[in-house]
Amino acid sequence: xxxxxxxxxxAICLPGLLWAQRQPQVPRDRVGTTEYYNRLLNTNPALQxxxxxxxxRRSGSGDVFHHINGKxxxxxxxxxxxxHVNAVYGAKQLQQVNRGLQLFRDTAGLPAYLAGKLRGFxxxxxxxxxxxxxxxxxxxxxxxxxxxSAFYDNTPGxxxxxxxxxxxxxxxxVGNIPVNIVFNNLAGNSPFDQGxxxxxxxKFSFDKDAYMDRLNGYLNKSxxxxxxxxxxxxxxxxxxxxxxxxxxxxxxxxxAITSPQQALAFSNLVSAEQLIYLDSNQIRRLLLDNxxxxxxxxxxxxxxxxxxxxxxxxxxxVLAAQQYLRRLSEVKNNVVQGLQAKEALAxxxxxxxxxxxxxxxxxxxxxxxxxLLPLNFIQRLLLQTKRLNIGNIAANGSKxxxxxxxxxxxQGEFLNKQKFLMLxxxxxxxxxxxxxxxxTSSLDPGAYSMQFLQTGQGDINxxxxxxxxxxxxxxxxxxxxxxxxxxxxxIFVGAFSEQIDLxxxxxxxxxxxKSNTSFNNAATGNTAALSSKTAAFTLLDDFWQTxxxxxxxxxxxxxxxxxxxxxxxxxxxxxxxxxxPGGSRGTIRYGLNVxxxxxxxxxxxxxxTDLQDMNTAASGSAGWKNRQYTLDTRIRVKKNFSLSxxxxxxxxxxxxxxFPEMGYLNRQINVASQLSGKLFSYQQNNNxxxxxxxxxxxxxxxxxxxxxxxxxIVIGTHVLSVSVFYNKDVKDxxxxxxxxxxxxxxxxxxxxxxxxxxxxxxxxxKNVVRQIGLRQTVSASLAERLHLNLYAxxxxxxxxxxxxxxxxxINTQLALNYQLNR
Numbered sequence: 001x002x003x004x005x006x007x008x009x010x011a012i013c014l015p016g017l018l019w020a021q022r023q024p025q026v027p028r029d030r031v032g033t034t035e036y037y038n039r040l041l042n043t044n045p046a047l048q049x050x051x052x053x054x055x056x057r058r059s060g061s062g063d064v065f066h067h068i069n070g071k072x073x074x075x076x077x078x079x080x081x082x083x084h085v086n087a088v089y090g091a092k093q094l095q096q097v098n099r100g101l102q103l104f105r106d107t108a109g110l111p112a113y114l115a116g117k118l119r120g121f122x123x124x125x126x127x128x129x130x131x132x133x134x135x136x137x138x139x140x141x142x143x144x145x146x147x148x149s150a151f152y153d154n155t156p157g158x159x160x161x162x163x164x165x166x167x168x169x170x171x172x173x174v175g176n177i178p179v180n181i182v183f184n185n186l187a188g189n190s191p192f193d194q195g196x197x198x199x200x201x202x203k204f205s206f207d208k209d210a211y212m213d214r215l216n217g218y219l220n221k222s223x224x225x226x227x228x229x230x231x232x233x234x235x236x237x238x239x240x241x242x243x244x245x246x247x248x249x250x251x252x253x254x255x256a257i258t259s260p261q262q263a264l265a266f267s268n269l270v271s272a273e274q275l276i277y278l279d280s281n282q283i284r285r286l287l288l289d290n291x292x293x294x295x296x297x298x299x300x301x302x303x304x305x306x307x308x309x310x311x312x313x314x315x316x317x318v319l320a321a322q323q324y325l326r327r328l329s330e331v332k333n334n335v336v337q338g339l340q341a342k343e344a345l346a347x348x349x350x351x352x353x354x355x356x357x358x359x360x361x362x363x364x365x366x367x368x369x370x371x372l373l374p375l376n377f378i379q380r381l382l383l384q385t386k387r388l389n390i391g392n393i394a395a396n397g398s399k400x401x402x403x404x405x406x407x408x409x410x411q412g413e414f415l416n417k418q419k420f421l422m423l424x425x426x427x428x429x430x431x432x433x434x435x436x437x438x439x440t441s442s443l444d445p446g447a448y449s450m451q452f453l454q455t456g457q458g459d460i461n462x463x464x465x466x467x468x469x470x471x472x473x474x475x476x477x478x479x480x481x482x483x484x485x486x487x488x489x490x491i492f493v494g495a496f497s498e499q500i501d502l503x504x505x506x507x508x509x510x511x512x513x514k515s516n517t518s519f520n521n522a523a524t525g526n527t528a529a530l531s532s533k534t535a536a537f538t539l540l541d542d543f544w545q546t547x548x549x550x551x552x553x554x555x556x557x558x559x560x561x562x563x564x565x566x567x568x569x570x571x572x573x574x575x576x577x578x579x580x581p582g583g584s585r586g587t588i589r590y591g592l593n594v595x596x597x598x599x600x601x602x603x604x605x606x607x608x609t610d611l612q613d614m615n616t617a618a619s620g621s622a623g624w625k626n627r628q629y630t631l632d633t634r635i636r637v638k639k640n641f642s643l644s645x646x647x648x649x650x651x652x653x654x655x656x657x658x659f660p661e662m663g664y665l666n667r668q669i670n671v672a673s674q675l676s677g678k679l680f681s682y683q684q685n686n687n688x689x690x691x692x693x694x695x696x697x698x699x700x701x702x703x704x705x706x707x708x709x710x711x712x713i714v715i716g717t718h719v720l721s722v723s724v725f726y727n728k729d730v731k732d733x734x735x736x737x738x739x740x741x742x743x744x745x746x747x748x749x750x751x752x753x754x755x756x757x758x759x760x761x762x763x764x765x766k767n768v769v770r771q772i773g774l775r776q777t778v779s780a781s782l783a784e785r786l787h788l789n790l791y792a793x794x795x796x797x798x799x800x801x802x803x804x805x806x807x808x809x810i811n812t813q814l815a816l817n818y819q820l821n822r
Contacts, residue, residue, distance in 0.1 A: 050238040051122055081121050088131045088374050120372050123228035130222035131374050137214070138176050145169035149789075149815035151188075155808030160197065163188015165815075171207065177382060178210040206388035212362070215369045223372055243272040246331040254324060262317060265292040266324060275332060283328060287321055295321055386413040395424050395579075397454045399550055400495030400513030401468030402579035407450075415459055420466065422454040427475060428578065447475040448491075448578045458499070463507070468495040472578040488520040493577050506555015506564075513548040515576050545572040545618075548583075561597040573615055586615040586623070606632040622656040624663075640677045646670045665696040683714040702733040721745040721759075738766040745775075753780045761795065769807045770799035785819040 055077050086094045149165040168183040182203045190197040219225070247270065254266040269286055270278075278286075287295055299318045366383050369375070375383075382388075388411075395405045402424065409426015429447045450472035458464030470493040495513035502508065548571040556563045573586035595606040608630045615623040630648040637643060652664035672689035686709075693704040706727040713720045727739040745759035759775040773795030780788045791813040797804055 049242050051118070055118070055122060081118070084121055084124065084129075087129050090374075119228060120223065123223045123225065123372075125222060125224050130218055130372070133218050133221055134176055134373070137218075138173070140173040142171040142173075143169075144171060145817070145819070147815060147817035149813060151811075151813040153808055153811045155806070155811070158808070160186070160188035160190050163197075171210070173214075175376075176211075176214060176379065178207040178214065180205045180207050201392045203389060203391040203393060205390075205393075206382065206385060208382075208385065208387070211382060212365060212369075215373060216365055219365075219369055219372060225368065228368070228372070240272055243275050243331065247272050247275060247328075250324065250327045250331070253327065254320060262293065262320065265290055266320070269324075270328060275328065280325075280329065280332070284325065287325070293317055293321060300325065381414075384414050384416040386415050388412045393426075395426075395452075397422055397452070397468055398460060398464075398466055398495070398497035398499075398511060399509070399552075399580075400497055400511040400548060400577075401454050401466075401493070402452045402470055404582050405579050406581075413460070418458055420454070420456055420459055420464065422460070423452075425449075425451040429475075448472040449475055450578060452579055462499070463501040464497070464499050466497045468497065468513075469493070470495075470577070470579045490518045490520075491576055491578055492516050492518075493579065502555060504556070504558060506553065509550075509552045509554075511550045513575075513577065514543070515546045515548070515574075517546075517574075517576055545574040546576070547572050548575045548577070561601070563595045565591075565593040567591055573618055584612075584614070588613045602636040604632070604634045606630075608632075616656065625651075625653045625655055625660075627651045627653075640675065642674050644672045644674075661698075662696070663698060665694070667694040668692070685712045686710070700733045701731065703730040704728065705730060717749060719745075719747045737768060740764045743775075753782070755779045761793070763795075763807075768801060768803050769797075771795040771797055771807065771809070773809070787817045787819070789813075789815040789817070 056074050082094060145167060146169075147167045150163070151160075151165075152162045154161065164187055166183070166185040168181070170181040172179050172181060180203075182201075182205075184201045185198070186200075187198040251263075251267045255263040269290060270283060274283070274286070284297075284300060287293065287300065288297060295318065299314075300321060302318065370380065370383060390410045392406070392408050393411055395402050395407060395409075395411045397403055405428060407424075407426040407428040409424060411424035411426075412422065414421045427447070427449045450470060452468070452470040454460075454466055454468040456464055456466035458466075460466065470491075472491045472493075474487070474489050493513060493515045495511060497509065497511040499507055499509045548569070550567070550569040552565070552567040554565045567590065569584075569587070569589040571583065571585050571587055575583075575585045577583050589610070589612045591608070591610040593606070593608040595604060597604050608628075610626075610628045612626040613623065614626070615621075617623070628648070628650045630646065632644070632646050634642060634644040646668070647670075648666075648668050650664070650666040651662060654661045654663045668691060670689060670691035672687070675684075675686045677684065688710075689708045691704075691706050693706065695702045695704065704727060706725070708726075709722070709724045711722045721744065723741075723743045725739070725741045727737075729738055740762075741764075742762045743759055745757055747755070747757040750756055755778075757775075757777045761771070761773045761775055763769060763771045773793060775793045776791075778788075778790040782788055791811075793811040795807075795809040797807075797809060
């Protein structure tokens with residue numbers, strides 16, 4: 001009871017603890033781009049005036065707007081704006097806009113309307129209709145590749161001895177949504193099937209890059225993004241012009257309530273530049289220092305009677321000065337509210353330097369498209385889509401969920417404001433070992449129908465906190481007569497993964513996963529419909545045996561010129577995850593990989609170890625202990641010459657017996673060199689490797705010596721290549737045997753369209769096979785878009801052995817490729 005309680009507590013609390021470690025941080029330069037410019041326009045009346053005056057001049061009117069009240073847009077501009085909204089966004093949006101125009105009578109409502117609606121119209125290019133451009137380019141087709149091939153191979157072990165292949169790649173655009181179509185077909189005669197074998201792979205994928213390029217094209221044709229980000233406005237000039245006009249208006253007001261001599265004093269008292277740069281105390285000091293007005297600090301703070309008839313001349317001057325200060329304060333607040341005038345001047349430089357960066361930033365492009373183009377619901381959803389694939393696809397999520405899964409179905413990944421969602425469903429069929437299928441298919445069917453989900457904070461390839469769920473049901477699938485009916489079951493997997501970014505030191509990834517399997521048992525009333533759902537309800541049963549966890553650190557220490565990786569993985573013996581075919585069960589895996597560089601990366605030394613303990617029984621120590629150690633080094637002697645060496649050992653030890661027994665041992669020492677350069681004025685490349693290998697597979701124990709040489713010489717427009725491989729089994733254990741292969745090649749041109757390569761092959765595997773043959777490849781451009789490729793490999797048997805049937809002597813391939821579109 002206490003053990004089950006502990007299991008439940010761990011399952012519930014551990015994801016929360018990992019989640020709390022660190023939430024993914026959104027880069028500052030990708031947040032608030034549009035909000036920044038809206039705030040700039042919202043809080044700076046000088047910019048508002050500049051925008052409205054520019055719009056009024058668009059209609060040819062000379063009207064100039066200086067006060068934030070009334071109806072600033074003239075009738076001509078309002079009509080253009082209404083036609084633009086109606087044509088691009090529709091009548092419903094036009095009604096909202098017309099209601100919004102009434103806000104111009106409200107001083108508080110105008111800035112928000114300017115930032116939210118009018119800024120796009122201000123950036124419009126020559127009244128270009130974005131909707132018309134999108135309708136004109138909504139549908140298209142671009143056929144990329146169409147090719148066919150034929151082949152023949154008389155090797156008895158060939159899966160297909162003869163056949164044809166077809167490849168098609170196309171891009172179809174429907175409603176401005178580009179979809180890539182890939183189709184591959186391979187058909188031929190197979191020794192495993194009677195008659196004609198035929199297999200196809202089909203895939204339909206949403207092309208996100210082409211989609212964004214397409215919408216950005218519409219955006220740039222319709223709008224001037226420099227104007228959209230207010231880059232055309234001289235902020236310094238706008239602030240100064242606004243302040244100058246407001247100061248002039250105040251001076252006119254002073255003329256109406258003061259004597260000519262006092263009005264002259266007020267007119268020369270505060271300039272627009274002083275209004276921008278001086279604070280309120282400094283402006284008050286200008287009043288007090290004016291000898292004509294003869295004011296004191298007590299005058300500016302005193303209360304003057306409301307009735308002008310009872311005032312003395314000095315009191316009228318005090319009242320005018322107080323009104324003058326009040327009006328200057330209002331203008332000062334309008335000029336510097338939210339964004340001080342000095343900051344506005346600095347913002348001009350900031351905008352000039354970052355507008356192009358904002359335009360090219362993917363997140364900014366997405367926001368601009370969403371705000372300015374008339375998109376429907378599907379088009380807006382696809383802006384948040386990372387991937388959308390249908391057909392024969394590879395699904396890949398985080399560890400513990402779906403990973404490296406090839407299936408037939410549909411999968412989509414979506415990312416919006418650092419919130420990630422992956423959905424998928426489909427069927428999968430794992431090949432397995434054909435010779436054992438009739439014995440193992442009931443235990444491990446390899447064929448499933450499944451549904452999966454992964455969601456959380458952060459992108460899957462960056463810092464994230466994700467939860468993954470997967471539900472799978474077995475399917476009966478025939479593998480060419482090799483299958484038996486499988487036992488029906490339902491498998492449910494729940495997983496949590498967290499990746500924490502450590503900056504320059506790399507990243508840590510942690511994952512936990514829990515699976516549960518429920519079998520269909522008609523005798524107890526557990527019907528197929530019920531068993532396809534019950535695994536999720538008993539997820540915490542047999543906790544540790546069906547539990548998996550992993551911790552992986554991968555990073556680089558640049559100061560020490562070192563990269564490192566450390567990992568640990570555990571999975572219970574009953575853990576099952578059909579969504580991760582490469583996963584393991586009943587194992588503990590851990591390892592280390594370290595590389596260190598010296599002398600400007602000319603010298604590298606690396607060490608790697610991978611250890612795995614695998615249980616094969618529910619109790620006891622029966623199983624396997626696998627160990628692998630590798631030491632690598634590389635030295636770049638010169639720019640064109642390098643040396644490398646590797647020492648490694650791999651072992652598999654069986655612990656099922658009373659005394660552990662070594663089932664497999666592989667020790668290897670290998671040295672290699674790479675050289676490129678000129679010799680006798682000819683460009684040459686040379687690769688040589690020499691190795692000594694000890695390999696023990698009970699009861700055989702071999703000692704192998706192998707040599708591999710690859711050399712190529714460029715002679716004018718021709719290339720001569722030579723390749724030699726030799727393997728010597730010193731102990732004659734026939735593990736690999738004594739093997740010698742050699743191949744030469746000579747490339748040349750025939751005429752203007754024919755490119756050829758001819759070669760001689762030789763194969764000698766002692767007492768097994770000996771062959772000599774010719775190899776020929778031909779490629780030609782028969783027409784501007786038609787290309788031909790021909791390959792032929794013909795060999796003659798020099799040694800008659802019982803194993804000759806394993807080595808064919810004819811292999812031919814013919815391919816035609818027609819390029820429909822460039």
